[in-house]
């Protein structure tokens with residue numbers, strides 16, 4: 001699958017003129033590049049896409065495996081009306097990724113699920129991940145970084161991951177740009193700002209139903225649990241019940 005064609009790049013630029021777009025063959029990380037561009041010119045709303053990342057960054061200091069030609073790696077600057085309500089912000093971004101992927105799949109995918117706080121899974125394998133980074137002290141501007149596995153094969157991504165091709169979703173040459181188009185439409189400022197906390201919690205609950213019925217891994221710097229989602233709290237934190245029957249409140 002080629003990097004976005006000139007036609008696709010022009011199309012995206014025309015539809016989303018609020019962004020200054022950079023399409024690069026190889027970068028260390030679109031997230032790092034977006035931040036570097038912002039430091040040089042903070043008044044511009046950057047959007048950075050790469051075909052290949054040599055140092056893709058995941059949450060909690062993990063690496064994000066980023067082979068060339070097969071996936072989507074994108075980061076952009078997003079005004080954040082939710083400020084430091086990070087719990088809700090995480091859930092909302094997950095919902096918007098879910099909503100952006102759904103219409104690109106040409107058959108119903110009942111196993112597509114969000115996993116708290118914002119990972120996209122197909123059954124028990126991870127399909128997409130999200131990295132949020134604040135740019136100022138009050139979180140009024142953030143960098144949204146998204147990685148979606150599209151045509152990657154098993155040997156190119158971790159054993160715990162999957163791709164649209166591997167789940168039989170039949171991605172085409174233009175799937176990456178279609179998904180990016182949906183993402184930018186769903187993350188548009190007015191849509192992003194219209195979500196109330198209740199709406200965020202409701203929608204997240206609908207999109208994460210599978211994780212109430214099956215065990216998933218939940219890990220952070222300080223913990224690792226296998227559990228089923230039990231409850232979402234108004235601030236976006238969650239309670240799980242572990243495979244040992246322990247009730248655990250997860251905050252990040």
Ligand code: BTN
Nearest residue numbers: 029031056057058059129145147
């Ligand atoms: C995670 O689930 O751990 C988050 C993964 C986020 C990966 C994306 S790929 C585009 C952007 N650039 C990066 O270096 N990371 C994010």
